[in-house]
Amino acid sequence: MRDLGLDFQPRRPGLLTVVLLFAGVLLCADAWLEDRTLLSQQEEVEARLAQAQRRADRVDAGRRDSRPENVFSAEEGKTLRQTIGLIRIDWEKLYRSIDAATGEDVALLAIRPSAAGKAVQISGEARNMAAALAFVEALRREPLDKAVLLSHQIKQSDPQQPILFEIAATWLTGS
Incomplete structure (x- = not known):
């Protein structure tokens, strides 16, 4: 089993x-x-x-x-709006356009922008009158507008007799 x-x-x-x-x-x-x-x-x-x-x-x-109802007084509000307006201006574009218009025969002595009037005053000297007028004409591109030769003078003390000039122009801020 x-x-x-x-x-x-x-x-x-x-x-x-x-x-x-x-x-x-x-x-x-x-x-x-x-x-x-x-x-x-x-x-x-x-x-x-x-x-x-x-x-x-x-x-x-x-x-x-x-x-509060009014954080700033009326004068402070106006100043603040002006400051904001200055900040919004494209300063780099303005100076770049002036620099692009400047030729070899032109030397800039001063640039005095006025944001309130949207104007700029440029002082400089040019080798001759033709170079100064060509510079004024070259400035008439965006963002600048209405560039005008305000005054010019021949620098007699310099043997090369450069032209001292003053130019006024307005600019378009885009705002």
Whole structure:
């Protein structure tokens, strides 16, 4: 007769089973600790968000309560508008256009812009009258407009006798 293989004695678990059970328990414990850490971080962030919202509400309420009707007097407001107008002027474009018009025969001595009148006065000297007139003509490009030779004079003390000149021009500020 054959052996039926009935064993009424329980077998001991193998080493592999114990190691896998232990690894599973460790992974579960690690997941639980990570969950607790993330929950505490979430609660901390939510608390900071609520605190920031309360601060923002207080600041906003303070602004509404303390906002005066006129922050500046009429004179201060006028000065502020003028200053903002000066800031908006494209000074670089103005000076670049003057520089582009200046030839080898012209030397600039002074550039005096007046933002209020949108005008510029240019003093310089030219090698001859033709160079001075060519410079005036070259200035009549954007952003400058209406360039006019105000005065000219021959510098007699210099042996080359250059022409001293004054030019007035207006410019388009774009605003």
